[in-house]
Amino acid sequence: MNLFETITPLNFRNEPLLLARTLKAVLPLGTQVEKVEDASVKPWWKIKVASLNNEEGFVHSKYLISSVGQESNSTKTTFSSEHKVNLTPGPYTKSRRDVAGGWAYPLNEAAMPKRDINATENEKILAIHDIIKFLDVEHSARYLPKSTATYCNVYAYDFCFLNEVYLPRVWWAPNAFSDILKGNFPEAKWNKTVREQSANALYDWLVDFGDDFGWNRIFSIDELQQEVNKGCVGVISAKNINPNHSGHITCVVPEDNSKGLRASRARDEVLLGPLQTQAGRNNRKYFNTTWWANPRKFKDFGFWMHP
Incomplete structure (x- = not known):
């Protein structure tokens, strides 16, 4: 070999x-x-x-x-749906779109739109766009950038949460793993047994654990857009060259030609940039750039799809 x-x-x-x-x-x-x-x-x-x-x-x-080493036969610990972790909002936790806070918690509002994973393809597509409209990323206080912080990870989490797929806002801390591997589940305590996931950390999580939670890594942006156009959930995640600087994550969304919502394509119809939605330094309800292809900023990137 x-x-x-x-x-x-x-x-x-x-x-x-x-x-x-x-x-x-x-x-x-x-x-x-x-x-x-x-x-x-x-x-x-x-x-x-x-x-x-x-x-x-x-x-x-x-x-x-x-390569002087042998082919790797290492195995990784497999996780499952029972290992999902979200912090539970308390009676005084304000995790709403109109509040600049509560970022470690899932949204907790009445009548939030959701995507039913058992719905028809068309129903899923409509639900995804309803979720984008509801989150209102360009105006909601929850996602407004600060001089020292942006919230692409929070927005991607909220988007996936309402689409009923798991992307962590918090994940188990190293000290909790030994208990989990023994079959014990510690209580989720902020900054003790769980830690918030930065955009850089989300890239690592998708690589290490994504497939355990239904995420399929795809290596073609055209294939990614095609799957999302059928009502699946897609994300693009990239890790910053500087670990002290933020990475980025966007959500890929279904095209809607009737509303002019399309991916960017070359003259020969080769897809260049999928249709996306994001929070970040610039909050954008819809856009279609190839932001991840910047070797001066991002060291790693990947495309993932979840049914």
Whole structure:
């Protein structure tokens, strides 16, 4: 087996071309890969990445060295729905759209729209847009940026919460894991047994635990948009180069041609930027840029879909 490993964070592409549209992931330093064959364009190789469910793609071979280690047989701890954790709002907790606070808690308002996972495709699509309208990201105090903080992670959490898919606002702290692995569930206590998840931490969570909670990593933005157009939930998550600076996460949403809500496409209809919604430095109800393809800001990124 032709095993190699990356000597630097390495762009993983769906074609051997240096174009933004071909970039589908960034392989971390030390990622083990298997060479499949030489690409039609040298010195590019077609490779297979075991840690990405044997996803195949192309990399520049200059940044690979022969792997002296054996193929990894390591296994990870598997989590399930019983390990989901959300903080429960108390009688005095104000976790509403019109309040700039309560960010560690799920929204707690009357008559909130929800997406029924058992509904028809069309009903799911309508529900997603109703949720976006309800959250009103461009005006709600909950998501308004401050000079020292933005709330893309809170907005993505609220969006997923109302869509009835799990994306953590808080996750188990290291000291709680030993109890959980023994089958014991500690009480969720803020900053003791659970910690808030930053945008950078959400990328790591999706990589490490996403598949345990129904998230499927996708390596094609076109496929991601197609699945979301059927009523699925999609996110794009990216990790900042500087761990002290915020990463980013956006939610991918269904297109609606009747309202001019479309992904951005090239003249040949190749999809460039999915239709998205976000909070952040600029809160946007709908937009369609390729913000994650910025190597000066983001070291890793990924696309995920949840039915």
